[in-house]
Amino acid sequence: xxxxxxDQVAGYAMDALTPDERAAFEAHLAQCADCRDELxxxxxxxxxxxxxxxxxxxxxxxxxxxxxxxxLPAPSAQAAKEPPITDTRPATDDPPATDTQPATVTxxxxxxxxxxxxxxxxxxxxxxxxxxxxxxxxxxxxxRAITAADVLAAPDAVRATSSAPGGGSATLVRSNSLGRAxxxxxxxxxxxxxxxxxxxxMHPSGGPTSAGLMADAPxxxxxxxxxxxxxxxxxxxxxxxxxxTEPTTVIIEIGL
Amino acid sequence: MEAVDEPRGSDPVGHALLACAAxxxxxxxxxxxxxxxxxxxxxLRVLRNPALAEEVAQEIFVEAWQRCAGYAPDRGSGxxxxxxxxxxxxxxxxxxxxxxxxxxxAYGLEDAAAGQPDVAEQAVASVEAGRVRKAxxxxxxxxxxxxxxxxxxxxxxxEVADELxxxxxxxxxxxxxxxxxxxxxxxxxGHD
Numbered sequence: 019x020x021x022x023x024x025d026q027v028a029g030y031a032m033d034a035l036t037p038d039e040r041a042a043f044e045a046h047l048a049q050c051a052d053c054r055d056e057l058x059x060x061x062x063x064x065x066x067x068x069x070x071x072x073x074x075x076x077x078x079x080x081x082x083x084x085x086x087x088x089x090l091p092a093p094s095a096q097a098a099k100e101p102p103i104t105d106t107r108p109a110t111d112d113p114p115a116t117d118t119q120p121a122t123v124t125x126x127x128x129x130x131x132x133x134x135x136x137x138x139x140x141x142x143x144x145x146x147x148x149x150x151x152x153x154x155x156x157x158x159x160x161x162r163a164i165t166a167a168d169v170l171a172a173p174d175a176v177r178a179t180s181s182a183p184g185g186g187s188a189t190l191v192r193s194n195s196l197g198r199a200x201x202x203x204x205x206x207x208x209x210x211x212x213x214x215x216x217x218x219x220m221h222p223s224g225g226p227t228s229a230g231l232m233a234d235a236p237x238x239x240x241x242x243x244x245x246x247x248x249x250x251x252x253x254x255x256x257x258x259x260x261x262x263t264e265p266t267t268v269i270i271e272i273g274l
Numbered sequence: 275m276e277a278v279d280e281p282r283g284s285d286p287v288g289h290a291l292l293a294c295a296a297x298x299x300x301x302x303x304x305x306x307x308x309x310x311x312x313x314x315x316x317x318l319r320v321l322r323n324p325a326l327a328e329e330v331a332q333e334i335f336v337e338a339w340q341r342c343a344g345y346a347p348d349r350g351s352g353x354x355x356x357x358x359x360x361x362x363x364x365x366x367x368x369x370x371x372x373x374x375x376x377x378x379x380a381y382g383l384e385d386a387a388a389g390q391p392d393v394a395e396q397a398v399a400s401v402e403a404g405r406v407r408k409a410x411x412x413x414x415x416x417x418x419x420x421x422x423x424x425x426x427x428x429x430x431x432x433e434v435a436d437e438l439x440x441x442x443x444x445x446x447x448x449x450x451x452x453x454x455x456x457x458x459x460x461x462x463x464g465h466d
Contacts, residue, residue, distance in 0.1 A: 025446040028453045033365040034424040034431050058350045063457040064425065065354035067406040068316040068361060075314035079328055083306055083335040084299075090336070092297035093343045208374060214333075230340070231333070235370040243340075259329070260336045 027053050031060040041239065045167045086260030166241040169193045169200040178251075182206055182270040186236065190252045190272040199246035201229070201254075202239045206270075209234055209256065216261045219244055220251040220273075231261050250274055287352030294342040302339055309353065313360045320364035320428050321371075330367050334360050365428035409459035417452030420445055 023046060029035050030043045047053050169175060172193035179189040186205035193199070201217050209215045214234075218226040219242055229242035229252065242252065251273035255265035287308050293301030313334055318327035337359055345355050410418055416438065423434045435445040 025450045028450040029424070029431055029446060032421070032424045032449065032453065033362050034429065034434065034449060036430050036432070039431075054349075058354075059457060060453060061350055061354040061358050063453065063460055064361070065351065065357040066460055067425065067456070068357045069312045069353070070406050071315040071319040072311040073315035073318055074311050075331060076324075076328055079310065079314065079331060080303075080306055082332050083310075084303055086332060086336050087302045087339045088299060090339060093295055093340055208370070231336070233366050233370065235366065235373070259332060 023050070023053065027056050028060060031057055031064060037239070041165070041167050044165045048165060048168075082259075089260065089263070091263060164196050164198050164241070166200045166239050169196055169198050169241065170239075172196050176274055178272050178274050180270055180272040182254075184269065188252075188254060188270050188272055190274060192246050192249055192274060194247050197245050197247040199229075199242045199249055199252060200239060201232075201242055201252055201272075203232075203254075204237050206236050206254075208236060212259065213256050214259055214261060215269075216255050216257045216265070217242055218253045218255060218265055218268075219246055219249045220253065222248055222250055226253065226265055228261060228263065231257075285347070285351050285353075287356060288345070288347050289352070291338070291342045291345040291352045291355065292347070294339055295345065302335070305338065305356075306335060309356055312353070313356065316357060316360050317364040319426055320361065321368055326367065326371070327364075330363055331360075334363050337363070361425070368428040406456070406460065409456055412459050413452050413455055414448075416440070416444075417448045417455065420448040421452040421456070424449055 023043075026035065026039070026043050026046075030040065030047075035043060047057070170191055172195060174195050175191050175193045177189055177191040179187055181187045184207045186203060186207065188204075188206065189202040191200045191202065199219065206215075209232075215232040217229040217232055217240060219229045220226050227244050229244055229246075230240065232238065232240060232254065251271060253265065253268050253271045255262075256267040256269055257265075287305065290301045290305040290308060294305060310331070314327055314331045317330045317334070318324060321327045321330060334356075338356055341359070345352065410422075413421070419438055420434050423429045423437055424431070429437065431445050431449070432442060434449070435442045438445065440448075
């Protein structure tokens with residue numbers, strides 16, 4: 019391992035890397051057990067440091083958190099039967115695919131379906147490379163999990179782009195071999211105060227499944243949660259804090 | 275890598291995360307009660323804005339609920355897992371707020387922070403007693419400045435280099451050396 023990569027471990031642990039450095043390092047991390055071990059140790063040290071700033075939050079926060087969580091599906095139905103911690107399978111510490119979980123499958127409102135169908139455009143994989151702007155979805159202790167960079171580099175990746183009415187664009191990249199998809203936004207207007215942007219995956223059958231809450235940034239690259247195999251598209255909706263179990267106001271749709 | 279069924283030693287935060295992963299919503303209240311002050315406090319230190327810190331803390335706990343199945347006790351403590359998410363979220367938010375401030379001058383982080391100096395100061399004051407604070411005194415001046423700008427203010431390597439007016443390569447190695455010394459001073463290599 020080179021000194022430069024060692025330097026990157028500390029920078030990564032302290033979130034001092036730019037989004038593209040972060041993505042590149044995560045790709046390296048997936049290959050380097052030494053870096054993963056060093057990172058684990060640094061995280062304990064930084065947690066010690068971070069703990070020193072403890073301040074009691076406003077009392078209203080507790081109810082807000084518990085209410086928000088109460089409205090969400092269980093983290094993983096399969097996790098109840100199978101503790102994730104003993105998983106020694108190579109290359110995936112991911113939560114199980116969500117398409118087998120009834121709790122996360124919701125009916126697609128009819129008004130949305132026609133919109134999704136409109137965007138059924140298959141775009142060849144060899145379009146211009148889209149810069150990796152940022153990785154907003156990640157697993158602290160799952161460095162061998164699939165990353166956004168993996169999806170973007172997958173030989174079977176397909177992609178499609180849509181423009182948002184409010185400005186900006188979103189690109190969906192999906193790899194069936196990896197079973198995951200990535201959403202890349204550029205120049206999107208940030209979520210208004212008191213709302214969040216939530217990503218959704220569309221499937222050949224059943225309704226949209228939540229693909230995670232988006233970071234509050236105009237340009238980002240987000241590895242979508244959930245099994246994206248054969249996904250027919252993705253979308254972004256405006257939701258109350260904490261997100262919803264089905265899309266409320268869809269602001270952009272991308273069809274593959 | 276060894277496989278373990280239980281969090282190493284006594285790790286109530288780790289236990290709460292595993293219970294969350296098993297779908298127990300009540301474990302979320304336990305997790306919150308064990309960690310809310312640390313999560314909110316770290317977010318507040320990085321963001322220097324109580325309203326933003328509260329909003330981000332809520333997002334962090336929601337994310338913890340959604341991602342707890344990815345917590346692996348053999349890789350580290352529950353608190354380290356949660357504060358890793360906390361720091362990442364706080365830093366990403368501080369950067370996006372700064373970016374939007376530059377873009378449209380709509381919402382100034384500094385303006386907001388200026389209205390609430392007492393709370394940020396309170397957080398800083400509580401550090402004085404911390405053992406990490408003592409360990410920080412063992413770092414060189416430049417190492418300490420570099421790690422504080424990166425970890426507490428959310429600056430990138432390049433921004434730290436600008437701030438300290440030293441070359442980028444120097445900053446990278448100072449941050450690395452600084453955090454390594456910090457780790458050594460705290461007596462540990464974590465869970466290894």
